Amino acid sequence: MTSLIRAFAALLLAFTFSPGEARAETWVVVHAGWLLDRPGEAPRREASVIIRDGSIERVESGYVQPEQLALADGDSVTVHDLRDHHVLPGLIDGHVHLTLEFAPGYRQQWVDYSDADMAMVAAGHARSTLMAGFTAVRDLGAAEGDAIFAVRDGIERGDVIGPRVFAAGSTISITGGHGDFSLGFNETVAATMRSSGICDGADDCRQAVRDQVRRGADQIKLTATAGVLSESAAGLEQQFFDDELEAIVATAHSMGRRVTAHAHGAEGIKAALRAGVDAIEHGTFLDDEGIELFRESGAFLAPTLMPNFALQPVIDSPDSWMSPIQRAKARQALTLAQQFARRAHQGGVRIAFATDAGVFPHGDNAREFGLLVDWVGMTPMEAIVSATVDGAENLGQADVLGSLEPGKHADLIAVASDPLADVRSLENVVFVMKGGQVYKTPPP
Structure with missing residues (x-):
């Protein structure tokens, strides 16, 4: 009986998917009055983005109509005006x-919430992020467990609404360093919060990187220096030793993973760059020698200006969630918030858009654009390039993201006014498409 069932199933499959039978394709045409298909180049006027099965087929001048497409029987086509x-x-x-x-x-959640709870939280934040126009993000340090990977994979399957997620898993950090979430808890609680990214010594650090790759990490993040929001009065300078940094980077690269380093202090920034990291997050106390190392290596700087802006009213608020240790370090870092990135930009360092969302509410990510223009001195076009073309290269995804060119994912957004005239128009995205599927449309 079992053999008959198998034979019937094979016959049914053969009739359903006959060799050589054309598969119906889904076409989408976007009519754009103004189109910046290749950020860094001049925008087009009155153009059409032609999408087939979720990928960019081509971009043409004028408004292409469905009857102009080479449609086969069974194909569907949708036009977005x-x-x-x-x-x-x-x-x-x-x-x-x-x-x-x-x-x-917020710290109580780390104790009270299960992995499933954290996944639900992340799913909500992912949706807010996508609706703000961010169709791809890199998650650089999540709660220990599989929540971030579950959300990433759920988005990829279509079970969850959110951007494409490139996850680093747990941050690679020293015991007691920035990235050790057990800091500040009593020993009983801390023992249950040991992160798989905590390592001490070069060999241990190699193992920690391999553990993140085993868990499913797309990228690797390390904490080269102490951090503002960790519960440790350790300043903001280098924490890993040079041999540990080199072991982390070499191991990650050998396993095909890009590496970015959280780094505030100047010596920690330079040590991470010498070790071969692909990017530096924050870069608060960057000096001239560091700028030269950036230029030599081609690494990106992700200045993450929004926390500096968002934390200013929180530091001295009587209702602040910050501890005295955090406040002291925040005041130290905020003194340079409007200086270091400007100097880096003037010195020819490549800037990649990054916000540290989570320190401030998810969905407010686009407020970073105004800071890049006002604080760093970037033009609106340069700021947009940092979040598209250079943003894709920073993630190692330049072949499929960052511009609207043939073969790339059909990820695009629309705003009501010219972002090259006022970059803050990107704070009000009215249309969001990811992979050819529309998630947000302009109000009627």
Whole structure:
């Protein structure tokens, strides 16, 4: 009987998917009144983005109609009229924390919430991020467990609404360093919070990197220096030794993973760059020698300006969620918030858009654009390039993200006014498409 069932199933499969039978394709045409298909180059006027099965087929001048496409029997076509809008590639945020959002009582969640709870939290943050126009993000440090990987994979399957997620898993950090979530808890609680990213010594650090890859990490993040928001009065300088940094980077690269380093202090920044990291997050006390190392290596700087802006009113608030240790370090870092990135930009360092969302509410990511223009001195076009073309390269995804070119993912957004005239128009995205599927449309 079993053999008959198998034979019937094979016959049914053969009739359903006959060799040589054409598969129906899904076509989408976006009519754009203004189109920045290749950020860094001049925008087009009155153009069409032609999409087939979720990927960019081509971009043409004028408004292409369905009857002009080479449709086969069974193919479907949808036209989106954005002739009154400004269209550009989906935005990329190279530094978010989807499982986290700092607020009063946030540390209690790390104890109270299960892995499933954290996944639900991350799913909500992912949706807010996508609706803000960010179609791809890199999650650089999540709550210990599989929550971030579950959300990433759920988005990829279509079970969860959110951007494409490139996850680092647990941050690679020293015991007691920035990234050790057990800091500040009593020993009983701390023993249950040991992160798989904690390592001491070169051999241990190699193992920690391999553990993240085993768990499913797309990228690797390390903490080269202490951090503002960790519960440790350790300043903001280098924490890993040079041989540990070199072991982390070499191991990650040998396993095909890009490496970015959280780094505030100047010596920690330079040590991480010498070890071969692909990017530096924050870079607060960057000096001239560090700028030269950036230029030599081609590494990206992700300045993450939004926390500096968002934390200013929190530091001295009587209702602040920050501890005295955190406040002291925040004041130290904020003194240079409007200086280091400007000097880096003037010195020719490559800037990649990154916000550290989670330190401030998810969905407010685009406020970083105004800071890049006002604080760093970037032009609106340069700021957009940092979140598209350069953002894709920073993630190692330049072949499929960052511009609207043939073969790339059909990830695009639209705003009502010219972002090259006022980059803050990107704070009000009215249309979001990811992979050819629309998630947000302009109000009627």
